Amino acid sequence: MSPLSAARAALRVYAMGAVVILAQLLRRCLGGFAEPAFPQQAGRVAVVTGGTEGIGYATCKRLARLGMHVVIAGNDRAKAEAAVRRIQEETLNDKVEFLYCDLASLESVRGFAHEFKEKKIPLHVLVNNAGVMMVPQRKTVDGFEEHFGLNYLGHFLLTNLLLDTLQESGCPGRSARVVTVSSATHYVGELDLGNLQSRGCYSPHGAYAGSKLALVLFTYHLQRLLAAQGSPVTANAADPGVVNTGLYKHVFWGTRLVKKLFGRWLFKTPDEGAWTSVYTAVTPELEGLGGRYLYNEKETTSLAVTYDRDLQQELWARSCVMTGIRDVTPDILAEGRLPRRETAALSPPLTGV
Numbered sequence: 214m215s216p217l218s219a220a221r222a223a224l225r226v227y228a229m230g231a232v233v234i235l236a237q238l239l240r241r242c243l244g245g246f247a248e249p250a251f252p253q254q255a256g257r258v259a260v261v262t263g264g265t266e267g268i269g270y271a272t273c274k275r276l277a278r279l280g281m282h283v284v285i286a287g288n289d290r291a292k293a294e295a296a297v298r299r300i301q302e303e304t305l306n307d308k309v310e311f312l313y314c315d316l317a318s319l320e321s322v323r324g325f326a327h328e329f330k331e332k333k334i335p336l337h338v339l340v341n342n343a344g345v346m347m348v349p350q351r352k353t354v355d356g357f358e359e360h361f362g363l364n365y366l367g368h369f370l371l372t373n374l375l376l377d378t379l380q381e382s383g384c385p386g387r388s389a390r391v392v393t394v395s396s397a398t399h400y401v402g403e404l405d406l407g408n409l410q411s412r413g414c415y416s417p418h419g420a421y422a423g424s425k426l427a428l429v430l431f432t433y434h435l436q437r438l439l440a441a442q443g444s445p446v447t448a449n450a451a452d453p454g455v456v457n458t459g460l461y462k463h464v465f466w467g468t469r470l471v472k473k474l475f476g477r478w479l480f481k482t483p484d485e486g487a488w489t490s491v492y493t494a495v496t497p498e499l500e501g502l503g504g505r506y507l508y509n510e511k512e513t514t515s516l517a518v519t520y521d522r523d524l525q526q527e528l529w530a531r532s533c534v535m536t537g538i539r540d541v542t543p544d545i546l547a548e549g550r551l552p553r554r555e556t557a558a559l560s561p562p563l564t565g566v
């Protein structure tokens with residue numbers, strides 16, 4: 214990326230943020246955000262990445278209140294154990310637990326999937342929530358640019374490794390669901406397939422927005438594969454809005470000051486921010502429906518380029534190579550619907566978990 218493109222990316226991200234913030238302020242003035250009614254989910258199991266704080270924590274708490282068995286996938290053991298205790302106390306639901314998963318390490322993601330499967334429990338909801346924003350230029354354990362590697366590739370691999378369990382846990386009329394948390398910044402994101410690692414002049418804004426764009430492309434392609442198989446799993450993207458969390462620690466100081474002074478009016482609370490994820494995870498209105506982009510608990514259109522099937526497929530293919538799993542897209546899309554047992558793993562790992 215050239216210095217000029219990097220500056221343009223920053224301006225576009227801040228402009229997008231300002232638009233969302235103004236819309237949220239208007240909504241507050243007109244009565245605020247209202248929590249949707251969620252049906253109880255007793256007996257169902259959810260994995261939420263980044264459930265230790267912010268939107269992820271609020272999502273875990275809400276799902277636990279609905280009676281779900283919630284597994285927090287996190288990379289800070291002490292923080293996660295404290296989060297588990299707090300959620301158990303506040304919701305009186307003992308079925309909240311923690312399993313270690315560092316999304317910045319593909320080996321750790323594999324370890325998490327293995328450990329989860331060892332539990333021999335079903336999986337009805339996977340919320341791909343964890344993320345970092347506008348961090349300084351640095352790499353994941355596997356050498357990927359951090360936004361792309363952690364926000365996108367970590368979740369790409371995690372989802373693929375858990376798909377067989379999701380497929381076994383879903384059934385017609387009660388699908389298992391993959392909910393992937395994107396962001397309005399995807400509308401100003403760009404994805405250069407020739408430069409997924411942000412080589413050249415690094416733009417933290419461009420890298421974050423690009424990772425959120427990649428997550429939407431991933432969601433739509435995943436849904437296309439699932440639908441072609443007649444799978445009882447759906448995949449949707451959720452956009453929480455602009456939410457008052459610790460995600461902003463690396464942004465421009467002026468933005469942090471605005472957040473500190475006016476955050477309670479301009480930003481959503483973490484609970485409000487979690488409602489779209491929870492809605493996407495449990496509402497009967499979305500039963501059997503996938504490939505949607507949800508914002509404020511309503512379907513809306515994502516950036517035009519996210520509907521480009523060639524781009525979705527190419528990104529998926531490259532992601533398979535980068536994470537070491539086999540791309541079964543050509544088989545699935547060529548053969549159409551296959552018997553369920555033959556397609557239990559959508560993208561079986563080259564090395565087993």
Ligand SMILES: NC(=O)c1ccc[n+]([C@@H]2O[C@H](COP(=O)([O-])OP(=O)(O)OC[C@H]3O[C@@H](n4cnc5c(N)ncnc54)[C@H](OP(=O)(O)O)[C@@H]3O)[C@@H](O)[C@H]2O)c1
Nearest residue numbers: 263265266267268288289315316343344396455456458460
């Ligand atoms: N806040 C917003 O305005 C906003 C807007 C649009 C989209 N989003 C999206 O919402 C999601 C949640 O963000 P948030 O605002 O709740 O941010 P947050 O409060 O900073 O929470 C981020 C979570 O991700 C976890 N995480 C970070 N690195 C990880 C790693 N390597 N492995 C596993 N977990 C890791 C963090 O755990 P540790 O701290 O323990 O590492 C934390 O639990 C993100 O995907 C973000 O992009 C947020």
